[in-house]
Amino acid sequence: SAQPFFRNALSALKAMRLNMDVPISLAIVLAAGMSVYETAAGGHHAYFDAALSLTFFLLIGRYLDHRSRAAAKSAAAQLSALEVPRVIRLKGDTRETVNLADIEVGELVAVLPGGRIPVDGIIIEGQSDIDRSLLTGETLPEHVTASDTVSAGELNLSGPLSLRATAVGADTTLRRMATMIDAAESSRNRYTALADRAAAIYAPAVHLLALVAFVGWLLASGDARLSLNIAIAVLIITCPCALGLAVPAVATAAAGRMFRNGMLVKDGTALERLSEVDTIVFDKTGTLTESTLVVDRLDRIPTKHLSIAAALAQASSHPVARAIAEGLAAEGIPPARVETIKEVLGHGTEGIFEGETVRLGSPEWAGASQDDGAGSALQLPDGTSIFLGLDSQLRPGAEEALRALAECGYQIHLISGDREEITVAVARKLGIRNVRANMRPDAKIGFVKDLTKAGHKVLMVGDGLNDTGALAAAYASVSPASAADASRTASDVVLLRDSLAPLTDLLETSKSARRRVIENFTIAAGYNAVAIPIALAGFATPLTAAIAMSASSITVLLNALRVRGRAVGGRS
Structure with missing residues (x-):
């Protein structure tokens, strides 16, 4: 059962580096080896239970870590699971069932009632009601007919459809969304890098402390068994698991919660940056208003x-x-x-x-x-x-979102390439005072950069190709579901529904996540400040050390799950 730790430790040592699994593996091996020796020699201090308990509690911690990641990862798995493995291809008057991978752009595909749409395409024949809830969040079916577009993963509810494939494989809307979720899972922010650096320093420090404990107690007592037991306790109790879990658990729990509320976090660094935003710049057409x-x-x-x-x-x-x-x-x-x-x-x-x-x-x-x-x-x-x-x-939720953001103290700007009188009219409806009209794409980029130079942390919200540069230049960026592909690519977060109402929850959740990260670092640091002197003083056996270390890791993971506990627009 401890094989995952041994494999990771061996891989790290082969690469001439140390990770948190190295002291874990060393502690398990020493505790088990010492126990075998004590049993063979007829001693009274076998610690098989310590080795087993250490492994057991560590595996519980790993399980909770995977569970805290499951919300975002299950979203990617759900999207990938919507892919249809077998497809009905139309060739003249004949139909043949083939693998999805065999379908090419331009080919005709038949979709029966109750079936998932396998590719992005344009309806050539037929009409039906389509369930788009898993991709858009909308619960009501949408009626489609010839010349309408459909996306892979949508559910055909009522009528047979014939459609021409416009995107297949990795180019479908479904696959692109799954890819973005995977990217969000694997990205790391500044706090994560800090935790990794701390763990890298921590591992040799733990080995040094264990060596000091062994040598010090051996010189003081002359008892090799006692000295080795204390050294093992130091190795176990100072395992840097809590430190290593401080950030990933929070980031994945927050990303999963945001996905369920209609937001796709593409970049793990977005959480930290969104929590520091003080200024929000909105595009008009297609963002605050419908296209x-x-x-x-x-x-x-x-x-x-x-x-x-x-x-x-x-x-x-x-x-x-x-x-x-x-x-x-x-x-x-x-x-x-x-x-x-x-x-x-x-x-x-x-x-x-x-x-x-x-x-x-x-x-x-x-x-x-x-x-x-x-x-x-x-x-x-x-x-x-x-x-x-x-x-x-106005886009659904625009008035609600702007009012809530203003109440939270954010500085709001509206920029647009449209005429001034039209832009001002929209700003007046939404209560926005800072308005810029007739702005070309380069002017939008310059405006965002000027705000940044003035010391502001800017969140850009836009949807068009002309907003892509400003989205990339901003400290953080968000695009609505209807945005152009280039805009969604440049954004840190994509809203999966038409409404702008989730924006307030996005910013509140990012702040909540930051608080959870700081709390987790505090928990990890506080635990070690108390546990290390106790272990060095010889007051902790390997078993009690294993329980204490695992308890700290589980506490960090449970604290991370608190990010998910708020209702939309609520407080944590």
């Missing part, structure tokens, strides 16, 4: 006019027209019977309604004055025109 636009002030426009706009918008591929078509469809506005619709390049679409020409397009072409913001003009059958404005909706 999609909706038709504004529909209640002021007659339904008949909106129906004409719906018919004309459906015939156009222009992004503004598509936004109008989708917005009106969402409001249940049916398209009117507009005939001979055609798209006029550079202007918009026009057609015939009740014998008269109607148009939807640029204000100059359709004869309307443009309001502030994006939109299109609609020319009616009587020749008059109205403007259909488009507005961005």
Whole structure:
């Protein structure tokens, strides 16, 4: 049962270095060897129970360590487990079941009701309800049909689908998320490095203390057995397990808790850096507001006019027209019977309604004055025109998050490449006073660097390609779930849900994690300050030393698990 410690110690010695398993292994071997000698010689001080107890308590500590890591690691395991090993590939009129690894980009795949989607793809045929809860956190199914995109790992609930693979293997959304979790597990922050350095210094110090104890007691008492027992007790009681577990247990417990609350921590160093943040810079479009636009002030426009706009918008591929078509469809506005619709390049679409020409397009072409913001003009059958404005909706949880962050004392900034009047309007809704508009990507980077030079620890929250540089330049960075791939790559944390509400919990949890780390270092240092003099004085047997050492390690691990004990937005 002690083989893991022996293997690690042997590997370290072969590499000409010391780790915490070296004194552990030495203590177990000496305790067992001394006990064999005592038994053979008819002595009264065999410590088989000490060797066994040391191994037992150490294994309990290792088990709790793995359990504290399980929250984040189980998330990666859950995502990986969603991969479908066998896939139905479509070739003409034939279907064949093949291994997932055999599917290539561009091939057609069939997904039956109740099955997991094996690859990222575009639906070619069929419609269904999709459960995306494990990837997005959303509990309600989403209806999809032809031309909609789906991701690997999502669950097909109701109807058969045929889709064309756009990403397979390591390039799928599912695999990328699992990879990011693994990266979060393996990364180490400054505290971890400190613990490792301390353990590296600690191991030779422990050996020296044990040697001093043996020589000192041998000179003082002349009893080799007593001296060796005390040296073994020193080796056991000073095992640096608690010190080595101080940081990893906290980091993994915090990462697992954040994942369950809809946040993916990509970088272990993010916890420390997030706990020191005093300034938060938000991008506007796609971060504080939704990326999609909706038709504004529909209640002021007659339904008949909106129906004409719906018919004309459906015939156009222009992004503004598509936004109008989708917005009106969402409001249940049916398209009117507009005939001979055609798209006029550079202007918009026009057609015939009740014998008269109607148009939807640029204000100059359709004869309307443009309001502030994006939109299109609609020319009616009587020749008059109205403007259909488009507005961005605030992202769910934005108001709640901004209010909570302001109450916590963070300095909030809003920066955007959009026009000043639009940016200021959003800032006013959210109560943000520090606003910068018309900012190019290099200006955003410069703004973040200027705040850093002024002594601030900046958290950047952004989603677009134009935010990538600012995300990388910031002290810490967060991207929403809808962010571009480059932005998510540059960020320390990715929000897995649409809401910004978890931001406050992210920052509170990072502070809680830092407190737990400091407490763990204090526990480890305090234990050794008390235990070492007791062992050197000869008041601890190898058995009591094993129990005391293991108790300190278990205390550190249980303290780390306290990071997970708070509700979202609560305090620890």
